[in-house]
Amino acid sequence: VKKSRRCVGDKNTKSVFCLPPQTFDKILIANRGEIACRVIKTCQKMGIKSVAVHSDVDASAVHVKMADEAVCVGPAPTSKSYLNMDAIMDAIRSTGAQAVHPGYGFLSENKEFAKRLAAEGVTFIGPDTHAIMAMGDKIESKLIAKAAKVNTIPGFDGVVETADDAVKIAQQIGYPVMIKASAGGGGKGMRIAWNDEETREGFRFSSQEAASSFGDDRLLIEKYIDNPRHIEIQVLADKHGNALWLNERECSIQRRNQKVVEEAPSTFLDSVTRRAMGEQAVQLAKAVQYSSAGTVEFLVDSKKNFYFLEMNTRLQVEHPITECITGLDLVEQMIRVAKGYKLLHKQEDIPINGWAIESRVYAEDPYKSFGLPSIGRLSQYQEPLNLSNVRVDSGIQEGSDISIYYDPMISKLVTYGATRAEALSKMEDALDNYVIRGVTHNIPLLREIITHPRFISGDISTNFLPEVYPDGFKGHQLEVGNRRELLASAAALYITAQLRSQKVLGNLRVSSTPVECTHWELCAELGEGLYSMEVEVDGGKVEVSGQWNLASTLLPLTINGTDRMLQFKVRVLSKLAAELNSYMPEKVAEDTSSILRSPMPGSVVAVSVKPGDTVAEGQEICVIEAMKMQNSLTAAKQAKVKKVHCKPGETVGEGDLLVELE
């Protein structure tokens, strides 16, 4: 191991002005999407050559273009490409990469992969195999944590064999309980049960999901802490027994146990609790001789009691917010540590500078259970990088396809400010300036969350979404003032378009006589409502101006003196057209109670009925899997099954007819 080159500058600017230490010549990134791009960026900064791997459908993906070299490792399904260890090992050999960064997901916590790399003398940029093994198994990790004097949740320290076992154990621990995959993570294979029946159902789903996601269907059960916060500690350790905690990340805003909005630091922790959590996290890291970056997840109850949840032995999706407040480049630190360098920093060097928020921008429909995957081509895509203190980690660009094969995350949008209020207001601007067309996305939900009074006051828990939107997210409810502004903007747009249509350029054989109109009577359809307006060009009540035109994707408008950034869909009609519209017949809507359509694109895992069966209301009809999540579709009424249009293994699109009832 060569000695690290000396740094130029003082302590605080170390990682910024430090000449990169000699580490590796070439690193292969065994991942795709934004995290592959993220790792490549640091490689470029450190002067390391990067190798991308990709499936055939990803051949022109951003991470492939960014990397110095790229190797195709198989067809689209992840099991045949990004999880295909043989092909990735071949890629390592053929490109001569000295180390592998696994990113998150895929092979990042796969002990087998780490072993194979070690066998060929290739460095795995992550912890040693034994730490992955110890922490990768939830049952074992809990035992180790207990031994290391880390607070743990009461529960059953063993594998649950059958549904009956599950019920028995659940009764012993006391409801509610959490059933989760022993090998799991990221909310997959996880179910909460409040009674025996739900325990049985949860056991079945979790073991199926666990089997398909991790190839390991072992489950465990523990006490479910109601209304907790999810707060995690970033740790960083080297191979010389040194470990640091890099403060916390609050990740309580979740849907279906998957994080949506994260921030660092947490509004909830005081310095005493922070230190206690940090120290326990470091104890755990040391107990497994952890090296590299890792995350210790805790559940924190309303009395600031915290319980160890699990340790993720990899770079976490939400690591950028920690980077923002500490000034460290975690990927760079991981590479250094993997090469065997000692940590550069001491615990007292780790600051909390300002506040950082991360929103996960997903291609999904937020109006369906806070987000069901959507797919499509990004026909227009523009990141809000024109704003300061905004970081966007993405692996896609205009024209990219969001396919059913991979995670539907579009990007991680991170904003930073000296205070939380500043970071939040920046986030609001950034979301407003984000242009995504071609797929349904969750920006409306994200914007609603970060502007919600409860979120702003810091009064959140993992139940935030279901509590705030008990009937599901219905979209932003406009107040009268805002609605007026929006309608005025729509009218301004409509009139601009009308006036333009009246102007034909060039010499005209037949003269054109445009309507001289300064007073417009219009009607706008906004959501369910119909609003009539009178517009006076020059001299109206709501003044709309701004630098925009009819080709703009974003509308920077000045409405009554306030600057706004708008993107909207409103149908504007002349008053006459709106009046005549009342004669138009309503299209007869399909009777949806007797048909079952796929709520999202995915594949059919199971069909539980056949024609002629009688189903009860709420009975499961079939199970659709999309992006590794299983969704049970149930009957809306008691009926006889008329026809089944799908069979297991089939790929279905959103809105495809699955089953017809009589």
Place this chain on the structure above:
Amino acid sequence: PAHPALARPPLAIGSNLCVSFPPERIDMKRKAALVGGGQKRIDAQHKRGKLTARERVELLLDPESFVESDMFVEHRCSDFGMEQDRNKFPGDSVVTGRGRINGRLVYVFSQDFTVFGGSLSGAHAQKICKIMDQAMTVGAPVIGLNDSGGARIQEGVESLAGYADIFLRNVLASGVVPQISLIMGPCAGGAVYSPALTDFTFMVKDTSYLFITGPDVVKSVTNEDVTQEELGGAKTHTTVSGVAHHAFENDVDALLNMREFFNFLPLSNQDPSPIRACHDPSDRLVTSLDTIVPFETTKAYDMLDIIHAIVDERDFFEIMPSYAKNIVVGFARMNGRTVGIVGNQPKVASGCLDINSSVKGARFVRFCDAFNIPIITFVDVPGFLPGTAQEYGGIIRHGAKLLYAFAEATVPKITIITRKAYGGAYDVMSSKHLRGDVNYAWPSAEVAVMGAKGAVQIIFRGKENQAEAEAEYVEKFANPFPAAVRGFVDDIIEPATTRKKICRDLEVLASKKQVNPWKKHANIPL
């Protein structure tokens, strides 16, 4: 408010004999004309989800721009009690006149279903002919709003003569002024041939029908059971028969869309393609196009994605979007100027040419050529569709139509080969050889007689090592160079620059003049 027509001064006849005609009578007649068949029938019309003839005209045209003609015309039938006053309606069963759409002149007729079911009398036909004649002399489009039960049976042959008079004018006006038919109710029997002769036929979903004979006659002749909707509804004609070019949700939707559609069209064959102020930068780079063509040559992509990304403001008015979907045609603007777009659609049947797509494309190309609209062609075509169905159906003569149309066209023609241009279909798709003005190839283009596999099987018949030969063929032909070195494409361009290049070329080609040899008329293989 009172109709503007009601405010006119009384009529003065002669100089010394000033007879003031009782203005009440004129007013009465005008008022009667305005309510057509009466309030009861108007209500019935509304109940069917349809607007009245006058409401339609009002919505189609700019406010207060309608100038009506022949408001006092009445039918002349004196049989079967038709001569009685209660059977006379001023204006008869059609409203005609001229007006403006966004300031631009247009002639309109709108059949009034509330008067004798909109049936066509001699007088009705005469009114339509009058505005068509004037539209031709002035040089302005004609839009017909069809809602008619058919011939006025009481008038017999006079009604038939009326149809023929209209047909003749449809034919004479063809290629002189754009003619658009919007079917907003029934249109049956001989009446269907007027829309069929016009340039575009649009329909309203659920409330409009087009057929030669209705379900009853069908049942008695062929014993087929078929509903009106199945036989001649909007869905049938936009997806199966190809008779209609687009269908809209309802009357309001249809009429508002007509206004948008009209903006694309020149007023006559004497006018250049219209230019509207353009807010979309003409030199905009479209980076998303660099990745749109998949690496595997057999994989599909959506040609509409390319079209939307290239044209002004993603605004594309597609013609026949649900029929022969393996070819995409429609109107868009490039730097404000109307262009016609033709593109093979790899997403449907690999974008091959067949009978229906050839005819669809040919008719569109000819419209553009007739009305000075430049044609931009995106090529990704693996060839003509093989098979007995196609050969028996006459793919040879139908395919020839598209070839004919492209060859004959003298408007600016710009062609972009995005991927495959195989075989005869390469020649057809606005190739250099058919007087393409500017022909580009993307780096992914492959111009060849056929795909590598087929070619190798012929060239190296019986030889082993087919795979090697195939690789050689791919190396030689599956790229744009063979065409580029011969000058059959003018340049190989980065996809992202396509918009910029097309806009620049159109600017230059605006003054293009090209004349075909004199002929009485050409003889397209019909």
